[in-house]
Amino acid sequence: MTAYLARRVLQALVVLVVVTLIVYALLTRVPGSALGAVLGPHAASGFLPRYFSWLNQVLHGNLGFSLLHNEPVSTLLAASLPRTVALTGTAVLLALIVAIPVGMLQAVNKNKLVDHVLRALTLLCYGTPSFVLGSVLILVFAVKLKWFGGEGPQAPGFVGVITDWRDLTLPVLTLALLTIALFSRYLRSSAIDSLAQDYVRTARAKGAGERRVLRRHVLRNSLLPVVTLIGLTVPQILAGAVVVESIFNFQGMGYQLWYAAENHDFPVVLGFTLVIGVGVVAGSLLADVGYALLDPRVRYAGR
Amino acid sequence: MTSSLPATGSGGVQGGRPAGAGEPLLQVTDLHTEIRRAGKLVRAVDGVSLTVGQGESLGLVGESGCGKTMTALSVLRLLPPGGVITSGRVTMAGLDLTAMAETDLERVRGGQIGMVFQDPASSLNPTMTIGDQVAEAVLLHRGNDRRAALERAVQTLRLVKMPEPERVAAQFPHHLSGGMRQRAMIAIALACEPRLLIADEPTTALDVTVQREILELIDELRHRLGMAVILVTHDLGVIAGRTDRIAVMYGGRIVETAATATVLGRPRHPYTEALMRALPELAATGSGRLASIPGLPPDLTEPAGGCRFAARCEHAREYCASRVPELDGDHPGHSYACFFPVAQAADGSAPWLNQLSTANGHPPAAAAVPQQPPVLQVQGLTKHFAVTRGALLARRVGSVSAVDDVSFEIAAGQTFGLVGESGCGKSTVARLIAGVAQPDAGSILFRGADLNQLTGRDLRGQRAGIQLMFQDAYGSLDPRMRAASILREPLLIHNSGRKRAHRRTVARLLDEVGLPPDTADRFARQLSGGQRQRLALARALILQPRLIIADEPVSALDVSVQAQILNLMRKLQRQYGLSYLFISHDLSVVRYMADVIGVMYLGKLVELGPAHEIAASPSHPYTRGLIDAIPAVLTGKDGARPAISGEPPSPTNPPSGCRFRTRCPRAEQICAEQEPPLVPAAGRTGRLTACHFPLPPVPPGGTVQVTANTE
């Protein structure tokens, strides 16, 4: 497996280099002295040397200076990144907790009423734009029923966000509903595949009851492909976060990115883009590692 | 955990009669099972009744789609989605399995009745260790704690003769070979000492030599544990020596049942008889045709009234189409569902058997050593595949010697048969000759021209003279293309002739391979297995080749259809003067088809000679092993000699000296030190053998192959 992982990490590194090159190239086009602010007055000349000294700065946390906030980009990032992680993390967790049983239930009752109803529901969640979904939730649960807050948590930091469950619920729900729809559809089809496998019949022939068959044999094998897919949905989830954060006035990365883009604050846009790029690459890498750990066929391949 | 498996069973069985006096262990009464799928209703099992006594073994035989697997699955109510038992009863030791609640049935599954499935590769959970999978069965029925269950699992793995059971228990299915996986499956089924084992095609996915080991294991365990066995198979040879009774199924019904020796020695139902005559190992070599059964098994969505075999039956009369024959017979213990059963000779034996034994005595002259100029000459063909390891830079750590110094030639109008177990390199030889892969060394001369020296147009011209045919016609024919386009494609690629001419050629070829003209407009996926193989043959023929490489062309087909395809291939051979390179793992099929046979083992050609002589008197121990491993239908017994055991070692690191020595019963010191060259065998003509201690020729009169033993 080490061979596989090493290859996979190398691949991820290559992608990252490409991402930094693109961001750098864009940065050179930015009007004003955005790049100069990073590189300092004594910077080298020439594309590559300048790229490397920029990269060096980036690796040391120097992402430039926001034109709008008059603050280093890194400071903005430090404030917003944990908040976004808290939001998306909770949403993905919630989505998994709901999507796994939903997907399994659909697979077991394939093409029966339960399946149709659930499929219609998930399709609805999937098809409704996040801003509509978010607005409806705010109207019903915040304005009418007053159960939850209509704005995201405003307290700073990761802990501040996740402890404010009253304000956190609606943004997480909005984001999670979309994600539930994604995951449960994957899980449904992958569980239908597993259910049709011969080893499920073997398990039944052993005398395993339905629940045991599902838990021990179907679930694990169905989750395998889903793990990879979770990694691949990171960009979609982040895109969802941008919308949700702006609806709920939640100052996370998505919010800042949105705001910066609207106001032509290029250093912030590119700095955040870079970080998101790293996040996406890391997400798919983690998914593959998880897959390798779960699947013995990969785990032992090539020793 | 102290309990161990009992050493002997309770229900010993002598002769062909069930020993379970009184109450039978399993009783199936008038079972009807239907499968609803995609708006169609298939009456898969249509009134099957059978009994299995304590410790008895029953063979359930039939071709695909005859309902044998559905009958087996109905017993444990493990039917696929859409499958329902609509009427009938299944009782096991007095318990009604059909009426029982699901939770009660779970106690029976794996506890009282163990089941083994066809494909061990897909029937084991890929993400659980072997030990856990066996232990699961123990936990479910014995409620032991995990440690005890695992211990019991290892014990059961030892019982099924799994090498290194402790180590294997911690491994995952993909670590094991096919034979070992099937042993693991059997261990799962036997972990709780069931009283009945149902084995559904347990060896179909395995090599012959492994097949024999698995069958012997099941047989031995049956006697040791005193359990009853239902062996479901399409292969008459598999059950011949191993079951007390046979039930032959056709069209969802049992058409004949009796003691094994009775059914095989004196079949009364025309279908049983036809099945046996279609077996290539019973066909007289070289001469004549295989008796094939015309047509296809019936469509069970709308079974016709009357006898279901009527459309294909030689004995059918008008009467048969209007009434359904019931399962009974003129002798007690031999029942058959037929109005006009096959006649018996005065001595009670089947008349066609006698013809067969005389035919076997005279090998036809046509099978003599080739005199025609060779179409294909292969010299010193060698192919290695690199094995690489390493994360970033793939280092070459070794090589698999897939084909090593193989030489042979094929005469015009003749068939060269290449036999060996899977992984012996026979398919690689095919790929090299077809130009799909490039050899590392050696030459391939096709009609005198070296294919490796040719380029461009010349090469393409010569290549058109060699065509391929595969086992999996479905995979090699685009399912979304119509038959006509599939046939026209090669013509377009080779840019020959005009459109109108194409259409005529297509029509003519469809006719030649026995497909109705309207096949031209049908999609490949709409055709049956046999029809697809006919289409593949037509496609191979369209460029008028001299040589057709047929890689396991009939392995996926039912016996009756297999016989049709083999006959067709022979007819076309005579008609066009074709040569075949016929590759198969099945020696009996190769013997029927080939004039000359080459036997491969781990990339080496180990024996070469005239087909009927090799089959009658092998000189290489491996060839002998292959022949012994073929279950003989008529003698009802496997050879007394121990067949070769185990599975081939890895070709990455073949044994020194003779590659076969790790499995050879005759191996001695020198075999490990010196590689035996392929040289003429002493005392035989036209025979090459690579062995230091070749077997002596079998004296005339004696044979190692099946003889018509009619009691």
Ligand code: SF4
């Ligand atoms: S009943 Fe008639 S059609 Fe059926 S098997 Fe007998 S002879 Fe043939």
Ligand code: SF4
């Ligand atoms: S050379 Fe030796 S090991 Fe090889 S087949 Fe002959 S007797 Fe067996």
